[in-house]
Amino acid sequence: IASLGLVRSSPVQADETLPFVIQDSVYRTNLAISNLDAVPALVSIFLYDNSGHLAAQSALQISRLGMVNLSDVVSHVFGYPVDLPFEGFVRLRSSARITAFAVQIRKANGDPGIIAPMSDDASHFLLPITTSIEPWSSSLAIVNLAAKATVVRISLRSDAGVLLAETERSLEA
Numbered sequence: 001i002a003s004l005g006l007v008r009s010s011p012v013q014a015d016e017t018l019p020f021v022i023q024d025s026v027y028r029t030n031l032a033i034s035n036l037d038a039v040p041a042l043v044s045i046f047l048y049d050n051s052g053h054l055a056a057q058s059a060l061q062i063s064r065l066g067m068v069n070l071s072d073v074v075s076h077v078f079g080y081p082v083d084l085p086f087e088g089f090v091r092l093r094s095s096a097r098i099t100a101f102a103v104q105i106r107k108a109n110g111d112p113g114i115i116a117p118m119s120d121d122a123s124h125f126l127l128p129i130t131t132s133i134e135p136w137s138s139s140l141a142i143v144n145l146a147a148k149a150t151v152v153r154i155s156l157r158s159d160a161g162v163l164l165a166e167t168e169r170s171l172e173a
Contacts, residue, residue: 014096016092016098018089020141032070033068034062034067035064041097043059048091052145058076058077140154146173
């Protein structure tokens, strides 16, 4: 709890959201966080359920220019061991500049799926690769953390940049 107080008193240099984490009998989510600054980073990890309610939180320190890999971030934040199924998203706040990504791991064979972060002020995002070729498929999870509803435009482009399809979705607050 004292370490969380330090995060609040330090200026926030990073505020990133990873829009999907899961823990169940089939999948787990790993989280990698890199400190981009030459000073230690105090990182608060907030775990929210799919309704946007804070489910658990923790904090950790990452050495200067260091990296931490959390195998099964849900269990890490709730405290080991946790066998309860969980779906939601992670928000990271840090006293230093950080970058992070998550990997959804299929427990049976170790197949990974990358989950990229979004900063709160981002208005555009490029997911550089998608597929629907069996046995693989891509999924997109979008979380609206704003206090008001918003509309999101989703565009699918070919590898040459040609627009293949486009849709808009309304997201509640």
